Amino acid sequence: xxxxxxxxxxxxxxxxxxxxxxxxxxxxxxxxxxxxxxxxxxxxxxxxxxxxxxxxxxxxxxxxxxxxxxxxxxxxxxxxxxxxxxxxxxxxxxxxxxxxxxxxxxxxxxxxxxxxxxxxxxxxxxxxxxxxxxxxxxxxxxxxxxxxxxxxxxxxxxxxxxxxxxxxxxxxxxxxxxxxxxxxxxxxxxxxxxxxx
Numbered sequence: 001x002x003x004x005x006x007x008x009x010x011x012x013x014x015x016x017x018x019x020x021x022x023x024x025x026x027x028x029x030x031x032x033x034x035x036x037x038x039x040x041x042x043x044x045x046x047x048x049x050x051x052x053x054x055x056x057x058x059x060x061x062x063x064x065x066x067x068x069x070x071x072x073x074x075x076x077x078x079x080x081x082x083x084x085x086x087x088x089x090x091x092x093x094x095x096x097x098x099x100x101x102x103x104x105x106x107x108x109x110x111x112x113x114x115x116x117x118x119x120x121x122x123x124x125x126x127x128x129x130x131x132x133x134x135x136x137x138x139x140x141x142x143x144x145x146x147x148x149x150x151x152x153x154x155x156x157x158x159x160x161x162x163x164x165x166x167x168x169x170x171x172x173x174x175x176x177x178x179x180x181x182x183x184x185x186x187x188x189x190x191x192x193x194x195x196x197x
Contacts, residue, residue, distance in 0.1 A: 001069055001070070001071065001072070001140075002069070002070060002071075002072045002075065003067050003068060003069050003070070004067070004068055004070055004075060004078050004135075004139070005063060005065055005066060005067040005068065006063075006064040006065030006082060006131050006135060007061040007062065007063055007064060007065075008061065008062040008064055008096075009028060009029065009059065009060065009061045009062075010060065012029050017060060019037075020060035020176060020178070021034055021059065021060045022034050022035070022036060022037050023036070023037075023040065023052070023060075023178055023179070024052050024055055024056040024059065024060055024177075024178070025049055025052050025056045026052075026056045026057065026059050027059065028058070028059020028060065028061065029059075036049065046184075048183070048184070050181075050183070051179045051180070051181065051182050051183060051184065052179055052180065053180075053181065054112075054113075054180040054181055055113065055177040055178070055179065055180035058177075060176060061176070062098070062118070062174055062175065062176055063175075064127070064128050064131055065128070065131040065132065065135055065136060066136070066142065066144075066164065066165040066167060066168070067142065067143070068136055068138075068139030068140075068141075068142050068164050068165075069139055069140055069141040069142060069164075070138055070139040070140055071140065074138050074139075077138055078135055078138050081134055081135050081138065082131070082135060085127065085130050085131065085134060085135075086127075088130070089123060089126075089127060094123040095121070095123060096120070096121070096123055096124040096127060097120070097121040097123070097124060098118040098119070098120055098121075098124065098174060099118060099119045099121075100116065100117075100118055101117045101118060101119055104117055105117060107175075108182065112180055112181040112182060112183075113177055113179070113180035113181070113182070114177070114178045114179040114180070114182045115175040115176065115177050115178065116175060116176045116178060117173060117174070117175045118174040118175060118176075119174070120172075120174045124174075125172070128168075128172050129168075129169060132163050132165075132168040132169060132172075133163075136163040136164050136165065136168070137162070137163065139164050141164065142160070142164035142165060144160045144164060144165050144166060145160055145161070145164055148160050148161070152166060156171070159171070
């Protein structure tokens with residue numbers, strides 16, 4: 001058994017990618033640990049690397065299709081389907097665009113994850129929906145499926161049974177995780193300014 005996911009990782013040479021990776025302490029493209037920039041302590045107060053233990057190992061990315069368990073031999077099928085789906089969009093006519101949410105660009109989810117929230121344009125949302133419908137079902141399980149009976153009911157349970165994740169279709173919230181688990185004492189300061197620049 002293995003896992004797959006569909007992620008957007010910003011270009012390696014972008015300042016956004018460099019900053020996000022250094023904050024998480026890991027460069028997913030180079031597969032190497034990174035030190036935290038010295039100015040983080042000035043911005044965040046006493047910065048602790050423990051605040052990135054959960055998010056850091058995955059690198060700086062935006063999830064398009066959640067982590068799904070599959071048979072190892074199905075990875076080729078996943079890659080083929082992903083390539084076919086991408087061919088359905090002309091980058092000039094159907095660009096995938098993200099816009100930082102004006103109403104709440106920085107949020108804290110489940111009292112632990114500090115995220116930058118984005119809105120996806122119609123083409124990017126359509127691509128996410130296709131990944132959900134065509135690629136997720138190639139899998140066999142997910143962490144959500146294992147938790148299904150004890151925690152989730154209704155339409156979210158149906159989404160987990162069908163697509164292995166409740167965070168699909170209109171439940172997809174494009175975001176970059178910056179800290180997880182954040183245990184610092186100033187969550188409102190984070191939401192109001194530190195990451196908005």
